[in-house]
Amino acid sequence: xxxxxxxxxxxVGTVGAGVIKLLGANRDIIERxxxxxxxxxxxxxxxxxxxxxxxxxxxxxxxxxxxxxxxDDVDAVVEVIGGEDxxxxxxxxxTLKRGKALVTANKAMIAHHGLELAxxxxxxxxxxxxxxxxxxxxxxxxxxREGAAANEISRVYGILxxxxxxxxxxxxxxxxxxxxxxxxxxxxxxxxxxxxxDIDGVDTAxxxxxxxxxxxxxxxxxxxIAVTGVRHVTAADIAEAQALGFRxxxxxxxxxxxxxxxxxxxxCLVPADHPLANVAGSLNAVVAEGNYVxxxxxxxxxxxxxxxxxxxxxDLIDIAxxxxxxxxxxxxxxxxxxxxxxGGIRRGRAYLRFTVADxxxxxxxxxxxxxxxxxxxxxxxxRSAQATGAVLxxxxxxxxxxxxxxxxxxxxxxxxxxxxxxMLMHILDV
Amino acid sequence: xxxxxxxxxxxVGTVGAGVIKLLGANRDIIERxxxxxxxxxxxxxxxxxxxxxxxxxxxxxxxxxxxxxxxDDVDAVVEVIGGEDxxxxxxxxxTLKRGKALVTANKAMIAHHGLELAxxxxxxxxxxxxxxxxxxxxxxxxxxREGAAANEISRVYGILxxxxxxxxxxxxxxxxxxxxxxxxxxxxxxxxxxxxxDIDGVDTAxxxxxxxxxxxxxxxxxxxIAVTGVRHVTAADIAEAQALGFRxxxxxxxxxxxxxxxxxxxxCLVPADHPLANVAGSLNAVVAEGNYVxxxxxxxxxxxxxxxxxxxxxDLIDIAxxxxxxxxxxxxxxxxxxxxxxGGIRRGRAYLRFTVADxxxxxxxxxxxxxxxxxxxxxxxxRSAQATGAVLxxxxxxxxxxxxxxxxxxxxxxxxxxxxxxMLMHILDV
Numbered sequence: 060x061x062x063x064x065x066x067x068x069x070x071v072g073t074v075g076a077g078v079i080k081l082l083g084a085n086r087d088i089i090e091r092x093x094x095x096x097x098x099x100x101x102x103x104x105x106x107x108x109x110x111x112x113x114x115x116x117x118x119x120x121x122x123x124x125x126x127x128x129x130x131d132d133v134d135a136v137v138e139v140i141g142g143e144d145x146x147x148x149x150x151x152x153x154t155l156k157r158g159k160a161l162v163t164a165n166k167a168m169i170a171h172h173g174l175e176l177a178x179x180x181x182x183x184x185x186x187x188x189x190x191x192x193x194x195x196x197x198x199x200x201x202x203x204r205e206g207a208a209a210n211e212i213s214r215v216y217g218i219l220x221x222x223x224x225x226x227x228x229x230x231x232x233x234x235x236x237x238x239x240x241x242x243x244x245x246x247x248x249x250x251x252x253x254x255x256x257d258i259d260g261v262d263t264a265x266x267x268x269x270x271x272x273x274x275x276x277x278x279x280x281x282x283x284i285a286v287t288g289v290r291h292v293t294a295a296d297i298a299e300a301q302a303l304g305f306r307x308x309x310x311x312x313x314x315x316x317x318x319x320x321x322x323x324x325x326x327c328l329v330p331a332d333h334p335l336a337n338v339a340g341s342l343n344a345v346v347a348e349g350n351y352v353x354x355x356x357x358x359x360x361x362x363x364x365x366x367x368x369x370x371x372x373x374d375l376i377d378i379a380x381x382x383x384x385x386x387x388x389x390x391x392x393x394x395x396x397x398x399x400x401x402g403g404i405r406r407g408r409a410y411l412r413f414t415v416a417d418x419x420x421x422x423x424x425x426x427x428x429x430x431x432x433x434x435x436x437x438x439x440x441x442r443s444a445q446a447t448g449a450v451l452x453x454x455x456x457x458x459x460x461x462x463x464x465x466x467x468x469x470x471x472x473x474x475x476x477x478x479x480x481x482m483l484m485h486i487l488d489v
Numbered sequence: 490x491x492x493x494x495x496x497x498x499x500x501v502g503t504v505g506a507g508v509i510k511l512l513g514a515n516r517d518i519i520e521r522x523x524x525x526x527x528x529x530x531x532x533x534x535x536x537x538x539x540x541x542x543x544x545x546x547x548x549x550x551x552x553x554x555x556x557x558x559x560x561d562d563v564d565a566v567v568e569v570i571g572g573e574d575x576x577x578x579x580x581x582x583x584t585l586k587r588g589k590a591l592v593t594a595n596k597a598m599i600a601h602h603g604l605e606l607a608x609x610x611x612x613x614x615x616x617x618x619x620x621x622x623x624x625x626x627x628x629x630x631x632x633x634r635e636g637a638a639a640n641e642i643s644r645v646y647g648i649l650x651x652x653x654x655x656x657x658x659x660x661x662x663x664x665x666x667x668x669x670x671x672x673x674x675x676x677x678x679x680x681x682x683x684x685x686x687d688i689d690g691v692d693t694a695x696x697x698x699x700x701x702x703x704x705x706x707x708x709x710x711x712x713x714i715a716v717t718g719v720r721h722v723t724a725a726d727i728a729e730a731q732a733l734g735f736r737x738x739x740x741x742x743x744x745x746x747x748x749x750x751x752x753x754x755x756x757c758l759v760p761a762d763h764p765l766a767n768v769a770g771s772l773n774a775v776v777a778e779g780n781y782v783x784x785x786x787x788x789x790x791x792x793x794x795x796x797x798x799x800x801x802x803x804d805l806i807d808i809a810x811x812x813x814x815x816x817x818x819x820x821x822x823x824x825x826x827x828x829x830x831x832g833g834i835r836r837g838r839a840y841l842r843f844t845v846a847d848x849x850x851x852x853x854x855x856x857x858x859x860x861x862x863x864x865x866x867x868x869x870x871x872r873s874a875q876a877t878g879a880v881l882x883x884x885x886x887x888x889x890x891x892x893x894x895x896x897x898x899x900x901x902x903x904x905x906x907x908x909x910x911x912m913l914m915h916i917l918d919v
Binding site: 092353356375 | 764
């Protein structure tokens with residue numbers, strides 16, 4: 060039996076405690092698969108007193124996470140502190156610089172600093188792994204980096220945030236409005252007290268940037284992702300989408316093509332027979348389309364103690380086995396830069412919801428704006444005036460350039476007939 | 490840039506030709522991901538004249554596949570000849586013995602000789618990889634060997650044969666009977682002229698044995714798999730299952746527990762809201778349940794030139810990257826032997842279809858047999874006498890020990906009221 064892989068754990072929150080529990084509970088099978096034991100030598104956390112639910116007495120406790128990187132008795136550092144920079148980034152840099160392996164679940168840090176860290180890992184020969192950063196327990200980093208590696212991948216997309224998916228599917232199944240569903244998600248621990256990173260789509264965008272880099276062999280490009288969250292999705296949107304044969308999902312979508320790199324996070328209408336339509340609750344799912352493999356679909360738990368710990372320890376096992384290589388599937392200097400695809404030239408169908416005054420001429424104003432912007436309407440539903448006097452008008456457009464739809468909305472901006480801002484959602488026809 | 494990985498290809502049928510096409514079409518991205526070029530040095534095939542659709546003029550053609558293993562200018566041999574022994578096995582042994590990497594899509598050979606080959610690879614330090622052998626382009630070997638490696642896996646199951654799934658879902662969507670659907674599958678190239686390996690479940694069993702070994706850390710155990718194919722599934726079964734809220738799928742299922750190793754290939758009733766119910770046409774899908782990750786679901790194309798070539802080349806890229814290890818996730822001597830779980834003690838619901846004579850006392854005979862065997866009935870449908878005078882009787886049992894249901898059928902054996910042998914399908918309540 061080889062020497063143990065000696066691990067330091069920075070952060071003993073949900074994920075860190077999960078890693079310790081998992082390493083204890085599955086010790087035998089892990090040791091057989093890894094070819095050697097995985098031993099936690101040291102831990103650090105902001106609050107020593109916090110109840111982690113696991114016994115830490117046999118492990119060396121240190122106050123300064125950066126000390127992990129400097130220990131001679133540590134081969135691999137697990138960073139589950141979080142935050143795009145600060146202590147997490149300092150620890151990641153120091154760990155890799157000293158040639159120690161780094162395992163992290165920190166998508167924000169990778170989205171912002173992933174290439175710098177990968178270059179640092181290349182220089183020192185260290186492993187840099189982050190399966191837990193995207194889609195939790197689903198081995199989708201590995202699926203793209205290795206499983207689909209023979210393919211030119213043209214598109215990768217998915218449901219990457221369990222909080223949003225829980226909210227949207229609860230609205231769908233229970234007829235709740237957004238605020239109620241968010242409250243339920245918070246009560247059940249599926250949403251943070253401050254849920255903005257999740258519901259505004261930023262978390263999904265972090266993950267999408269990572270998937271796109273792996274899928275296309277391109278440099279990480281988080282800043283150019285167009286991000287819209289789910290705050291403005293109403294119960295009426297969910298119901299009308301269902302009536303039209305769709306489900307509403309927050310989808311991160313990236314495409315590489317002659318126009319460049321297209322990356323968007325947006326609530327989408329997903330046809331009911333699409334695999335993403337069946338992804339319910341807090342599950343995550345990823346689709347990748349390769350030119351030889353066709354469509355690959357992965358689904359599982361994207362967050363939580365167990366699934367995230369599973370991904371972290373899978374990375375540690377790869378390291379223990381000495382089966383690892385460049386973090387973004389190839390050396391950083393082989394990643395290409397694709398210009399962001401110009402907005403609006405992408406073609407597709409769109410869903411539009413208007414909340415308008417119940418008076419003559421409103422429909423004529425809207426349809427004229429559509430016509431003048433070159434938008435062709437595939438189907439339309441008008442619901443009779445509500446108690447408030449507002450009329451709900453829902454349209455699905457034919458396939459067309461996306462800028463036409465946004466042009467139409469610009470034409471309607473400021474119209475006194477619009478009682479609420481119109482809602483635009485793209486339709487996932489892929 | 491490192492030296493090319495030098496490849497010999499044994500077999501230039503659909504998969505072999507696909508590998509050559511893929512290596513040409515995706516040369517740039519593969520070289521970036523693999524860190525070096527992948528170069529085909531030599532090929533062999535039974536019939537040189539066969540139109541493979543690719544240009545082979547620049548590649549050295551040899552008559553004897555075994556010569557690949559002996560060449561000094563070859564690092565990796567791709568075996569896509571097929572067959573559980575014969576030339577394929579001789580080539581695999583010789584390749585690994587000489588320390589060269591072996592990549593194969595040959596599930597029959599692995600199911601029968603995988604442990605011998607893995608031991609041979611360990612001895613010489615060679616890579617032995619077979620992603621294409623199970624579920625084609627879906628990286629499920631990697632998903633179990635690495636992605637879910639941190640977990641105790643209690644159950645792995647899936648739709649592993651595209652031919653059967655095409656037949657069953659065509660019967661479902663088109664109302665065809667089995668023979669018609671098989672004929673369509675053959676006409677479209679989804680079924681062989683002699684389809685027995687597929688439709689009798691043997692191909693699924695080969696794949697299941699491999700998945701079970703990876704999932705549970707157990708020795709391959711193909712001979713003890715209970716195998717039933719899809720020949721006896723009727724249009725009526727499909728329709729009645731649908732009426733009851735189920736789809737019929739050929740499922741390979743393996744479980745490890747205190748009773749031992751349970752492995753079965755069987756047409757199953759899958760609840761309509763289960764992920765496997767949405768797997769249509771020739772797609773494959775695999776579910777693995779880990780104690781930390783929960784349920785993982787993988788879906789994609791399980792066969793055909795492109796997906797299979799994608800998996801073969803993914804293996805070659807892993808080898809080029811030097812990212813490989815024990816073929817069954819751990820050294821062969823670490824794999825444990827689980828006794829086959831005794832048949833019948835597993836608990837579940839079952840679907841039973843009787844085709845009986847339209848005369849008094851038949852229902853009493855059947856229900857008495859059920860009662861005497863300890864089977865409790867959850868729901869029952871009787872369809873009025875058909876033109877033939879036969880009555881269709883369909884039952885779903887409550888959860889109970891499976892041996893009770895088979896006991897009941899034994900009691901009814903030989904009854905003159907049974908116009909056709911009863912059909913038993915288990916219900917996938919997992």
